[in-house]
Amino acid sequence: MSQGTSTVHVSCYCGKYVANVIVNADSTIQKIPCHCTSCRRWTGGLYVYRLPTTQEPLGIQRLTEYRVTPLSTKYFCPDCGSHIFGKTGQKWGVSPGVVDGEELQPSVEIVGHEFVEDTGDGGFTSWLTHWGGKELPRWKGEAHESELLPPEWPSADDNQRNQDTEDDKLWAGCHCGGVAFYITHPNEASRQPRRAPFPELMVPGDKAENPEGQTWWLQAGGTKYLAGLCTCRSCCKATGFDIQAWAFVPECNVFQPNGEPLDVNAGTLKKRYSEKIDGAYRCFCGTCGATVFWGSDNRDGVVDISVGLFKGKGARVEDWLVFGKRVSYVQEATNKKLVQELGRHFTITGWPKA
Structure with missing residues (x-):
């Protein structure tokens, strides 16, 4: 050293x-x-x-x-x-x-x-x-x-000895307990077409439109949700660390502890809109600072959830999530050696230029 x-x-x-x-x-x-x-x-x-x-x-x-x-x-x-x-x-x-x-x-x-x-x-x-x-x-x-x-x-x-969980709910929450919610398994509502743009881990950012409403957030035959790793500067700045894991879940499958629909202003959540992307916002806990959601007023009913908050069977909760094979926004990563080492398991090259 x-x-x-x-x-x-x-x-x-x-x-x-x-x-x-x-x-x-x-x-x-x-x-x-x-x-x-x-x-x-x-x-x-x-x-x-x-x-x-x-x-x-x-x-x-x-x-x-x-x-x-x-x-x-x-x-x-x-x-x-x-x-x-x-x-x-x-x-x-x-x-x-x-x-x-x-x-x-x-x-x-x-x-x-x-x-x-x-x-x-x-x-x-x-x-x-x-x-x-x-x-x-x-x-x-x-x-x-x-x-x-x-x-x-x-x-x-x-x-088998991992934390017991409810089969029909995956709970999530921050360290201080001020933010708590759960998600449910994909259902018919999850499969409804939505004009939610594709994430960068699937298509280049300038080609993200989804006019046909493809349900890209569903994986494993529609039984699990897509998750991915992002190294964009905004995510790194917002979290404080050099990579962030997101799960992409329809809002219709996210609930407050009392069973009411998702409310991004509930509990100790604080919401901040992006100064660079129209309609985009991030939510964090105002007490412990945990990064909780990324969303957009222009995205049709899908929200990003921080994977580190899930209380499931394993930190990667792979009985609920399927991780995409590409790291998003690698061109913006500042910890380039970390991204290089992830090349054993992920695609770490940017999208080819048109």
């Missing part, structure tokens, strides 16, 4: 928080992402890591503070939900997704995964199995302090 320092510019999704931050490295930082349930719930993503900083950031009082544990505190923008800083004990870190630039600098070298057992199915580690040709160790709990999981984990028996 590099012993010098670097100054990086950071900014949140809405741009109301900007700062220069001194990172405790000048070239490459070795990191072990955390995959624990807690981290997935307060972000909506599938893992967490940060770049170590040398001191308390300036302007921290302008951010919302959320204490996860007595030793762990997160700081996010109250206007857009971007997770910007974290503090564990006396150590500070900045989230990689808010670092500005064409490429993440200092660069990151992933050297393992921790708290993997929490995922039940390996979660993101099943896709990020190697780095630089080396197989990555997966620790059951804290890195170097817990047992290593065997390469064959999880087995069929392990899957």
Whole structure:
């Protein structure tokens, strides 16, 4: 690990928080992402890591503070939900997704995964199995302090021991509990044609129209929902991390705990419209900052849901979701090495130009 320092510019999704931050490295930082349930719930993503900083950031009082544990505190923008800083004990870190630039600098070298057992199915580690040709160790709990999981984990028996769920409902919620909802399996209403534009993981962004109302969100013979990984700058800024997993679900299959239809203003949800895309909005928890929804007034009845919030059998909830084989907006990714390593499991080239 590099012993010098670097100054990086950071900014949140809405741009109301900007700062220069001194990172405790000048070239490459070795990191072990955390995959624990807690981290997935307060972000909506599938893992967490940060770049170590040398001191308390300036302007921290302008951010919302959320204490996860007595030793762990997160700081996010109250206007857009971007997770910007974290503090564990006396150590500070900045989230990689808010670092500005064409490429993440200092660069990151992933050297393992921790708290993997929490995922039940390996979660993101099943896709990020190697780095630089080396197989990555997966620790059951804290890195170097817990047992290593065997390469064959999880087995069929392990899957049977995963969290029990209701067969007809998949619950979701943020870390603080202020946001809670559930989805139901695809039904006749799900199969109704909708002029919802295709996501970028299926077609190039400039060809996303869906005039015939194809039900692209349904997979596996109409029994599961499409999910995908996105590395666009907006998602990275909004979440604070360098990749986001979304599930695409018709609004008619999303319900509040009392059985009422989806309400993107319910509970502690905060809604922010995009300044770049007409009608597009993002929803996050105003208490813990979890990224919850992406939607659009111009999209006919389909909403994106953060996969990290689902409380199913495994972090990838593959009994409900089918992940697309392409990473979206790879041309915008700043953690280019991460995207490169995902090439073992996904298509990581941009769409051919017309």
